[in-house]
Amino acid sequence: MSLSPVPRPVLRRFGNASAAILFLLALVLATAVRAEQADFALTLLHTNDVHAHIADFDAMGQECTADKESQGKCLGGAARLATAIAQARAEGGNTLLVDAGDWFQGTLAYSRFKDEALRAVTSRLGYQAMAPGNHEFDDGPAVLASFLSGVPFPMLACNMDASAEPLLAGKIAPYAVLDVGGRAVGVVGVANEDTASLSSPGENVRFMAAEEPLRAAVAELAAQGVNIIIAVSHAGFERDKVLAAAVAGLDVIVGGHSHLLLANGAPEAVGPSPLRISGPDGETACVVTAGSWGKYLGRLNLRFDAAGRVVEAEGDPRPMDAGMAQDPDMAALVATYEERLAPFRATAVGSLETALPLDRGDCRGAECLIGDMAADAVLAAAARHEARAALVNAGSIRAGLPAGEVTLGAVLTTFPFGNTLVVCDLLGADLMAALEHGVSLAHDPLGSGTGRFPMVAGLRYAFDPAREAGSRILSAQIQGPDGKFSPVDPAATYRVAISDYLSRGGDGYGMLKDRAKNVLLDGRTMDEMVAGYLAAHSPLAVALDGRIERKEKGE
Structure with a gap:
């Protein structure tokens, strides 16, 4: 049986519709394929300012005991980070784990083992790139070079020149191109521009303002076809915002140094x-930063x-608190170091009647209990050298101290740098200049560089952070042999106790380096x-006594 022919006009209309539909389907499929090829999803995991906290810790930054652990009072630690990182990677997408510097310095683990423990922990966490923090240079180039020789990931800094330093030459590149899921991703490092004054990189390592080196690195990556x-x-939070606004071509800045x-x-x-930031x-x-000490794992x-343009960006740092399980393998690795530290932790050195907390906002812009005690301890130690006053930079204090028994381990955790006592003669004018420099950033206690804030003993001073540079110190008095305070005389010479770090001009205290005598x-x-000091005064009671008076404008 023959079929009647379909009328031609219908066939034409039907044929045109079919072609159109097929064409549209092909176009949609081609677009979807191109979109699938073009779209690139990336989970960026990030940390900063971990400061050698490989073990978890309590709210004071001290050792997390079994009791505290059972009560859910412990935070951070490499074992929690390991779990969170593994969970993110197990989701199956493209992941990139980076760090914005300052893995070094801050706990007994670093004080005793230097880079040994950090090499093992960071390698196992699986970092893919890291920037150098200023504390990476605290022990000079040698310890950093040892660290770099034992980790599988690059350390990057475009605004640093270490070519004249034999131990570091060729070991820190401006940038790296990483293959992430088949896509080239450029990672550029930025070192802190003030590292030479904040740490001990040595005379052979130079640091530059970041804008031009960063532009050059981005241009080189673009020339290689890298568009992410x-x-x-x-560099610090405020500088990161400036760099994001000044340098074209950056998709993300993972920031550190400011502990924000x-x-x-x-x-x-x-x-x-x-x-x-536009x-x-x-x-x-997009600017991101994840606090400090590994209390959060950043995720974006x-x-x-x-074309490498960011079309979506969302995420939130994940807290590393008691709700995050500890990876057993990492916990076992950390335990091997903690066992070796046990003898140092166990020795009691004294006791405190009340806790001496460390609040970064308070201790870097005003008088605080732990700062008073630290300065008092330095002045007491320097009494044999007839020092009349002591000056301690707030950044040298890294944790609080608990009430009750205080162990050597707790003291080492709080004061991990190994800074040594220096006593020198200073003109009153230079002492005033040191105080003026110390409060120069106190208008923003959470900002970069506020570790210079001066804790004092044998001195009293008042300041207004809002006043013009050179006029922030409103008054300064020094204690005499009779215990009474009198105004600092710019022309008089005073015996002052400081640290070897400050005597080298650390934290920008150039006047202590250049003008100190004897x-x-x-x-x-x-x-x-x-x-x-604790052994001699236990049980020690510490109370604020008004030695540092902060006066806001108009008071």
Whole structure:
């Protein structure tokens, strides 16, 4: 049976519709394929300022005992980070784990083992790139070189020149191109521009302002066809915002140094995560930072188009608290180091009637209990050298001390740097200049560089952080042999106790380096001085006594 022919006009109409439908389907499929190829999803995991906290710790920054663990009072630690990182990687997408510097320094683990423990822990966590923090240079180039020789990931800094330093030459590149899920991702490092004054990199390592080196690195990456570019920066939060606005081509800046948290809803956050900054090309750069000590694992979920533009960016740092399980393998590795530290932790050196907490905002912009005690301990140790006053930079204090028995381990955790006692003669004018420099950033106690804030003993001073540079110190008095205070005389000479770090001009105290006379190197370390002070005065009661008076404008 033959079929009647379909009328031609219908066939034409049907045929045209079919072709159109098929064409549209092909176009949709081709577009989907291109979109699938062009779209690139990336989970960026990030940390900063871990400061050698490989073991978990309590709210004071001290050792987490079994009791505290059972009560859910412990935070951080490499074992929690390991679990969170593994969970993110197990989701199956593209992940990139980076750090923005200062894994070194801050706990007994670093004080005793230097880079040994950190090499093992960071390698096992699986970092893919890291920036150098200023504390990476605290023990000079040698310890950093040892660390770099034992880790499988690159350390990056575009604004640092170590070519003249034999131990570091060729070991820190400006940037790296990483293959992440088949896509080239450029990672550029930024070192802290003030590292030479904040730490001990030596005369052969130079640090530059970051803008031009960063532009050059981005341009080189673009010339290689890399259109996804992430910066890991230890420049500090305020500088990171400036760099994001000044340098075109950056997609993300992972920041460190300021110990600040960007998060959505966390009470301690200083802004949202990510913080979006408009660059000079009109594109948006995302700034993220995850607090300090490994209390959070930063996470940013990104999606890029074919041109490398960020089309989606959302995420939040994840707290490393009691709700995060500890990876057993990492916990076992950390335990091997903790067992070796046990003898140091166990020795009691004295006791405190009340806790001496460390609040970064308070101790870097005002008088605080732990700062008073530290300065008192230094002045007591320097009494044999007839020192009348002591000056301690707040950044040298890294944790609080608990009430009750205080162990050597707790003291070493609080004062981990091994800074030694130096006594010198200073003109009153230079002492005033040191105080003026010390309060120069106190208007923003959470900002970069505020570790210079001066804790004092045998001195009293009042300041107004809002006044013009050179006029912030409103008054300063020094204690005499009779215990009475009198105004600092600019023309008089005073015997002052400081640390070897400050005597070298650390934290920008150039006047202590250049103008001190009759310098005596005592050699006792900060932990020795504090332990001795506690032993002599236990049970020690510490109370604020008004030695530092902060007066806001108009008061």
